[in-house]
Amino acid sequence: MNPVAQRRLEKCLRVVAQKEGYQPSAKALAALAVNSGGDIRAAINALQFFCLNNNGSADAPYAATVAATEAARKPAGLSIGSRDLTLSIFHAIGKIIYAKRLPCSEDRSTVDPTFRAPLKCLPEEVVDKLSILAPMFLSFVHENYLSLFTDIADVAGALSYLSLADTFAPQAKVCTAVSLS
Numbered sequence: 001m002n003p004v005a006q007r008r009l010e011k012c013l014r015v016v017a018q019k020e021g022y023q024p025s026a027k028a029l030a031a032l033a034v035n036s037g038g039d040i041r042a043a044i045n046a047l048q049f050f051c052l053n054n055n056g057s058a059d060a061p062y063a064a065t066v067a068a069t070e071a072a073r074k075p076a077g078l079s080i081g082s083r084d085l086t087l088s089i090f091h092a093i094g095k096i097i098y099a100k101r102l103p104c105s106e107d108r109s110t111v112d113p114t115f116r117a118p119l120k121c122l123p124e125e126v127v128d129k130l131s132i133l134a135p136m137f138l139s140f141v142h143e144n145y146l147s148l149f150t151d152i153a154d155v156a157g158a159l160s161y162l163s164l165a166d167t168f169a170p171q172a173k174v175c176t177a178v179s180l181s
Contacts, residue, residue, distance in 0.1 A: 002038075003037060003038020003039065004038045004039075004040050004043075005038070006030070006033045006034060006038075007033075009032075009033035009036060009038070009040060009043050010026070010029045010030055010033045012040060012043070012044075013029045013032055013033065013043055013044070013047050014029055016044060016047060017029070017047060017051065020051065022051045024047075024050060024051070028050065029047075032046050032047055032050060087126065087129045087130055089130070089132065089137070089140060092126050092127070092129070092130055092137065093137075093140055093141060093144055095121050095126050096123055096126060096141055097141065097144060097145055097148060099119050099120070099121065099123075100119070100120040100121070101116065101117040101118065101119055101120060102117050102118050102119070102120055103117065104117040134169040135166070135169045138162065138165055138166055138169055141162065142162055145158055145162070
């Protein structure tokens with residue numbers, strides 16, 4: 001699903017709050033909308049917590065988070081109602097294997113047959129949003145990429161890129177010597 005725009009979320013939250021008899025400030029509603037990440041269910045749930053804790057009037061915790069969450073959406077800095085911005089392993093594999101490309105205004109493929117439009121999601125950004133290390137994620141990609149190819153030359157090309165990614169991925173420290181004494 002696509003995220004709901006922040007202004008529309010604020011308007012929806014204002015209507016819900018008024019129907020429930022609460023009057024939170026515009027700053028509190030803006031903070032709830034930003035923290036929900038465009039998820040209307042999460043925003044309404046956060047509004048319920050906000051109204052329970054503050055009776056809809058004292059919104060100091062939320063007024064302080066508006067500027068911080070708009071500047072940098074880091075999970076550690078978010079408060080009640082914020083969404084987990086990490087990707088699941090399956091969603092990330094899909095973003096890498098079935099990578100979507102941006103539309104190109106000109107058709108350069110007739111001039112250059114090797115031309116490809118830029119990716120919609122950069123692989124580095126996808127890996128940064130994961131809750132597992134890059135080498136582990138690459139192992140999952142290794143297990144799932146074969147179904148996309150019908151030609152062995154394409155498989156060899158993909159495998160060479162994956163091997164290169166393995167070379168440059170930060171290596172996890174593994175403890176090999178364990179002693180119980």
